Amino acid sequence: MRLQLRTWPEVETYLKTSRGIIMPIGSTEQHGPNGLIGTDAICAEHIAWGVGEATGALVAPNIGVGMAAHHMEFAGTMTLRPSTLMLVIRDYVTALAEHGFQRFLFVNGHGGNIATVRAAFQEIHAELRAAWGPSAPDIRCKVISWWENESVHKLSRELFGASEGSHATPSEVSVVQYLYPGHIKTAPLDPPTAPSSMFYDARDYRRRFPDGRIGSNPGLATPEHGKRLYDAAVAALADKYCAFVNEE
Amino acid sequence: MRLQLRTWPEVETYLKTSRGIIMPIGSTEQHGPNGLIGTDAICAEHIAWGVGEATGALVAPNIGVGMAAHHMEFAGTMTLRPSTLMLVIRDYVTALAEHGFQRFLFVNGHGGNIATVRAAFQEIHAELRAAWGPSAPDIRCKVISWWENESVHKLSRELFGASEGSHATPSEVSVVQYLYPGHIKTAPLDPPTAPSSMFYDARDYRRRFPDGRIGSNPGLATPEHGKRLYDAAVAALADKYCAFVNEE
Amino acid sequence: MRLQLRTWPEVETYLKTSRGIIMPIGSTEQHGPNGLIGTDAICAEHIAWGVGEATGALVAPNIGVGMAAHHMEFAGTMTLRPSTLMLVIRDYVTALAEHGFQRFLFVNGHGGNIATVRAAFQEIHAELRAAWGPSAPDIRCKVISWWENESVHKLSRELFGASEGSHATPSEVSVVQYLYPGHIKTAPLDPPTAPSSMFYDARDYRRRFPDGRIGSNPGLATPEHGKRLYDAAVAALADKYCAFVNEE
Amino acid sequence: MRLQLRTWPEVETYLKTSRGIIMPIGSTEQHGPNGLIGTDAICAEHIAWGVGEATGALVAPNIGVGMAAHHMEFAGTMTLRPSTLMLVIRDYVTALAEHGFQRFLFVNGHGGNIATVRAAFQEIHAELRAAWGPSAPDIRCKVISWWENESVHKLSRELFGASEGSHATPSEVSVVQYLYPGHIKTAPLDPPTAPSSMFYDARDYRRRFPDGRIGSNPGLATPEHGKRLYDAAVAALADKYCAFVNEE
Amino acid sequence: MRLQLRTWPEVETYLKTSRGIIMPIGSTEQHGPNGLIGTDAICAEHIAWGVGEATGALVAPNIGVGMAAHHMEFAGTMTLRPSTLMLVIRDYVTALAEHGFQRFLFVNGHGGNIATVRAAFQEIHAELRAAWGPSAPDIRCKVISWWENESVHKLSRELFGASEGSHATPSEVSVVQYLYPGHIKTAPLDPPTAPSSMFYDARDYRRRFPDGRIGSNPGLATPEHGKRLYDAAVAALADKYCAFVNEE
Amino acid sequence: MRLQLRTWPEVETYLKTSRGIIMPIGSTEQHGPNGLIGTDAICAEHIAWGVGEATGALVAPNIGVGMAAHHMEFAGTMTLRPSTLMLVIRDYVTALAEHGFQRFLFVNGHGGNIATVRAAFQEIHAELRAAWGPSAPDIRCKVISWWENESVHKLSRELFGASEGSHATPSEVSVVQYLYPGHIKTAPLDPPTAPSSMFYDARDYRRRFPDGRIGSNPGLATPEHGKRLYDAAVAALADKYCAFVNEE
């Protein structure tokens, strides 16, 4: 049910019975010595596709580069400025809203996106109100990260305990290993579990987390764990999507 | 050689021997009754991956939503405003340039992107010069559409002749059929070959081209044709990439 | 220790021993039938002043209008677009950074600001890096809402229990009653404790929360409670400020 | 009659009989060796409050940081870029206009704001016209500096003669001494009356005016003079406000 | 001495002895029943050329469309938004500054431009400072309207007295008649001298000034008067230019 | 038929019978050792005037500074950033559209403008659609460079053959010599015909084309050739204008 794999008459038909759409958003940023740079983009996109399968919902194209300014001291990281990402989200949502979409569930793969995504939602509301006043379309946008639900949370704690950490986690690395089994990387992780703290800008990040990981031991990742996490995430988000589009 | 399937230390290693990267850019827009909405995004992304395989070059994440304002009267079309797309390109290029990338070959899947992409290149040069003066990095950006080469041109003429047209072409539909054989659509095409002319805005476009096609008969598309076109495009662009990064 | 009540030579002297500054940010938005429109602005500004007294830190001028687009269906609410607020924060921080300030603790009075404030911090980092590269100043920005600490949290639960709610709370109304005893308002609150849920845009907000409150009974507010909350907030934030500026 | 000290139902009531509002705008910038950095912000805000008291008009929150780029070589000065300040004014006015406010009298405390404020007014008209065409709201914006009236002008000439100067004037310093008697500063002023000329950017400003003053001797300031000037300004602006809102 | 009539080697030579340049800026807006829409653009450009001849200074291309939002209810008026005009001025000045120009005298033909032009100058200073800090180029920008000098002022009072008015004045119409004798228009002017007042937006302007003039009787214009005014303006501005570029 | 030489009532009358207007756009950039910096601006403007004469169409004021970032290493070149030029075009078109103009033929003098101009057209369509939806005005914009027609093409090939080149061409230099016979420059051209290739940014341009020319020998230019080219261009574009405004 990827939008990109439909024709325009099919979308026209879809809109007769549904106003909802799933919007994957990830990031392209370092994920430690053995995590793929596309980890967040891949998780968001594939989990969104899974939710689309499970619910019959359309899935928009992925926003594969997010807000990762704080990872920029590691080679290969890409980032949109928050102001750019806000415009991208504005354009995605308003384009789809022209066709009649009104319920946008953003399936997020990167914690660093959330502030900007939420700011973007308010920017959209403000712009539509400025242009249309009381006749602005009734747009509802919501963002949920794929791990923000009880079942994934419980599972990752069970599988990895305190070694889950918060960046380059064994959970997300597992999901990617499950999805891209041909691209499993091994690399020395020293120390096995990375240090953990908050951080400020990109230089500060690199100083605190020299190999890019925060608090995690992604050496524990396996494709099997990944499958379980993936399935749990899809199921949980499918429920959330249905609740969202049926909300009054 | 997708950037997203690498780790940051692998990218660091890559940069020791190459400063080049391939940047796919497509569009998410109506492609007539039997063409997928993702046609341009899919072509650009997969051909870029092919070029990456052929040359050993890294391939950045796809810009899957382009400038398609003129298709907005057809359900499911998405578009970035030109001003947004310019910022996206600016952010992609400058992020990668921070790591040392300096040669950016944009593999394009949508004619409607080109003006904005070229404007973006100049905006990047102007911004870098404003910030850095004579010590600005030596960035080179180039955009080539995948059909802009003698071999693809010849092949599509041979296969489809005057029915190639200029939007929702049998060539691009064939390539997508080859890449996504599970999503081949059939739909009545009336007339078989669509009318052809230039156009202005989205309403004008719809008025002139009621089913979205321009001058094309995508009913002639087959996955077999698609494979030939795909291979021809990859080979031609691989040559162009090598020439580009080796240019003085 | 308000910056505005100092002279420039005094600030020059201050900078010899400290690089820290406190940045109050509030909002000007409806706070239900008996809450002042300036509630969030007043709380943020006065608590910031208290923290300045307690720590000897300078306090910048208040950002008194924040991001309150979702309250716009109630008369008197003001809002900056997220994109505007980001520029304001950028300008505040970069102006002060030119003089040598490097540690910016935003004392926040409005939950609706947080996403935009965090996006602004990343925008600042990205802009400085674009302009200055590795020689960009070592800026650290942090935002804490005045109720985000154990002592205020405990106290408000003790004083108001489940009637605290999340907008137009008896806690914030109490603090304002303490600070502006001449402007205590009484108004019927029906039901005494307002309904609670999440919400989307301004129209949706008004539909769900007809008098503007969310989950709260601000009829329980008293100036005496306000004093206790104010003192607790100042003490907690003073500790946090000291930890922040002394962090390595 | 500060907007921030009202509730939303009170504002709703106010709008039944008036469409006018007072908008203070100042600056946070060096004011010489003995003038407070907040001089312009304090004058604008307090005089606006006085006008509100005198006329029953609502007073919006202060824009306390203005356009002071030319003072940036003095520690503690803050500034918004003109483009940012224009957006702030746009957001303030359009937010209030949504509720029905239509007459905006900006009470200004800083000469350096005026060009940007006037440009902002035209930007607002242009934006509203672009969005609404002939049905745009009938907004009127006007800016008056508090010293731009015969009575203040005469009084400051009488009190300070040629030592009034044009920045860090004894008049504005007096008003602040009257309003903040606990923050009267003394500092050597050498020469007693500062040099006077026009100027270009911040470096040029500092070169010409090493201690920040232009043409003034703020050593002549007293709180008593400040009270007289304050009262004169409030009375004059109250008249102007009434004329403004009653204009056809 | 128009820049556009020089070659690049000639400009390179010029820059060896001068850092100054004249920047004409006008407007394309209604000028009443018998005034040309290009009045302000023509006056600014031709007077700038005259000053260039008199002083040997280079003259940049005219900014022929200015900020005329308030004239938009009259057919043919064009306007840049203030925010656009600021960017245009930013680009003109920074482009020329890259080559070494540092003294920019804007010869203005339209009062409505001044606020925006001044805001633009500060924006330029702020941007350059943000990008370059203490090593920003020493740019000086100044704007003078062609009638802002004693000799033109005296002459127009002598020629037209109270019928000069403030828009579509007999002075500016005369200058244009002198410069474009083949385009002298006659039209009934009723009343001969137009009403005069201040105004707000474009609708308000049209309501107050139904034929576009403010306070003027352009029926008094003659090409002979125009020549005298033109010569006076050129002479006065030539003096001002010399003083400006020689200022320390 | 220059708009600037008309009065507003004349424009009102014009609009009763025509919705078309001609929009010249050039550039102010180096044109080699003997080409004027204003070459592109002059050609566009004068040819547009010629077309106006031939067709009775109004001609808007010239956009005399275009997108010439790649020429910035040569003294005297001016450029707008693409993002600025897009706003200028947006403001020009939307201002004129308010009066009822709907057909905008941009007569272009500089190849480097085209990408940005085309991006601007799409930006305009997108903005109008966002603001007005289905009731947006039916705007049509088209850009044609003055040499993009069979008769000019043939003539320049006949006159200059392979020495025409692509920048600082004998054709454009001839046209300017015809229009400004008092400003014909002579300068050594070494080699007579300049090298030719594509190029990237400004530094790369200067490195490849040390005197600014690309592939041309402007030493072949004569005013007589210029007259023939000018006449051919005017005739060809007059036809194109008529076809454009009469298109359904």
Ligand code: NI
């Ligand atoms: Ni991740």
Ligand code: NI
């Ligand atoms: Ni296509």
Ligand code: NI
């Ligand atoms: Ni609150």
Ligand code: NI
């Ligand atoms: Ni002041």
Ligand code: NI
């Ligand atoms: Ni005029």
Ligand code: NI
């Ligand atoms: Ni040219």
